[in-house]
Amino acid sequence: MTITNNKAAQRQEPDNPYALIGSSQLMKQVYRLISKVLHSEANILLTGETGTGKELVARAIHEYGHRRTQPFVVQNCASLPDGLLESELFGYKKGAFTGADRNHLGMFDAAHNGILFLDEIGDLPLILQAKLLRVLQEQEIRPLGDTQYHKINVRVIAATHRNLEEMVALGEFRSDLYYRLAHFPIELPPLREREGDIKKLAYSFLREIAMRERRGEMRLSAAAEKALQNYDFPGNVRELKSMIERAILLADDTDTIECHHFPNIQGVISPESSPVHGGMLKELVDHYERQVLIESLKKHHGNQKNTAIALGVARRTLLYKLSKHNINSRNWRA
Numbered sequence: 002m003t004i005t006n007n008k009a010a011q012r013q014e015p016d017n018p019y020a021l022i023g024s025s026q027l028m029k030q031v032y033r034l035i036s037k038v039l040h041s042e043a044n045i046l047l048t049g050e051t052g053t054g055k056e057l058v059a060r061a062i063h064e065y066g067h068r069r070t071q072p073f074v075v076q077n078c079a080s081l082p083d084g085l086l087e088s089e090l091f092g093y094k095k096g097a098f099t100g101a102d103r104n105h106l107g108m109f110d111a112a113h114n115g116i117l118f119l120d121e122i123g124d125l126p127l128i129l130q131a132k133l134l135r136v137l138q139e140q141e142i143r144p145l146g147d148t149q150y151h152k153i154n155v156r157v158i159a160a161t162h163r164n165l166e167e168m169v170a171l172g173e174f175r176s177d178l179y180y181r182l183a184h185f186p187i188e189l190p191p192l193r194e195r196e197g198d199i200k201k202l203a204y205s206f207l208r209e210i211a212m213r214e215r216r217g218e219m220r221l222s223a224a225a226e227k228a229l230q231n232y233d234f235p236g237n238v239r240e241l242k243s244m245i246e247r248a249i250l251l252a253d254d255t256d257t258i259e260c261h262h263f264p265n266i267q268g269v270i271s272p273e274s275s276p277v278h279g280g281m282l283k284e285l286v287d288h289y290e291r292q293v294l295i296e297s298l299k300k301h302h303g304n305q306k307n308t309a310i311a312l313g314v315a316r317r318t319l320l321y322k323l324s325k326h327n328i329n330s331r332n333w334r335a
């Protein structure tokens with residue numbers, strides 16, 4: 002469980018309000034929906050693939066909405082066994098069960114007057130779905146071992162990457178709970194469908210992480226940018242962020258991120274599979290030349306003469322290429 006209690010909303014950028022990055026039409030539609038629910042009491046259902054920013058949107062609704070000075074509590078419904086989840090959500094009284102040696106405040110009480118974010122709601126077991134429905138209808142809870150219900154005032158934002166409508170049809174999710182939660186649904190689009198946002202997000206993460214790593218200003222080569230545009234990002238924004246993070250660490254001898262700094266999308270940019278656009282061929286050739294040089298140096302334990310012979314080039318040419326690619330042959334000496 003995490004609880005935050007923010008005092009002030011952050012500054013809103015016209016293009017990227019609510020501290021969310023992205024100004025594609027699809028994200029603008031999301032911002033419009035957010036602005037409609039900020040000051041209402043409606044429960045919200047956030048859907049979308051993993052890593053599309055559902056938790057970030059829930060946090061934004063808290064930070065910019067009228068409950069901003071009240072708690073924001075997060076509970077992941079998939080992370081705990083059923084019994085434990087129940088006592089975490091509703092709390093328990095001392096003596097309610099073996100081991101309950103003190104009163105325990107549940108999430109609903111912790112989120113009183115604020116927002117409870119229920120992540121992975123599709124994983125909530127049926128028995129707890131019934132209990133949650135009652136809480137939403139009556140706005141009251143009864144901790145385990147208690148005889149009395151008490152009133153609470155909690156706005157629930159639920160999120161899932163699963164298809165709840167399908168789960169309802171299969172009898173895996175209660176339809177009455179679904180309709181209560183889905184009063185106001187907001188769907189986060191997959192990153193691959195957000196025109197222009199990949200580049201914006203990539204540069205924003207590049208700036209943020211390069212600064213954290215004290216790397217100065219960094220950039221993406223045209224081919225690296227293209228490779229990102231062509232990639233389908235099954236892990237969405239989370240995946241893009243971790244790819245940039247890894248690329249910055251891999252590119253420790255240059256301030257330009259190239260395609261080969263994204264090892265997980267190498268297939269996408271291989272010469273066999275990649276469409277060659279302006280400027281891309283040179284970068285692909287450079288990339289493979291660099292790999293061949295390194296492999297050959299490794300094989301010959303950093304010996305320049307033997308490497309040059311093996312590659313069929315004059316030693317002078319080898320030296321020129323090593324210096325062009327910023328490769329130090331000493332790194333491979335035995």
Ligand SMILES: Nc1ncnc2c1ncn2[C@@H]1O[C@H](COP(=O)(O)OP(=O)(O)OP(=O)(O)O)[C@@H](O)[C@H]1O
Pocket residue numbers: 020021022023049050051052053054055056057058120160161162238239242
């Ligand atoms: N629009 C955005 N602008 C900036 N950062 C973003 C944006 N969307 C997502 N992120 C970042 O991507 C990562 C994943 O986001 P988040 O946890 O909100 O996704 P999620 O949809 O809740 O994922 P899951 O379904 O796996 O729980 C986080 O580091 C978040 O800060």
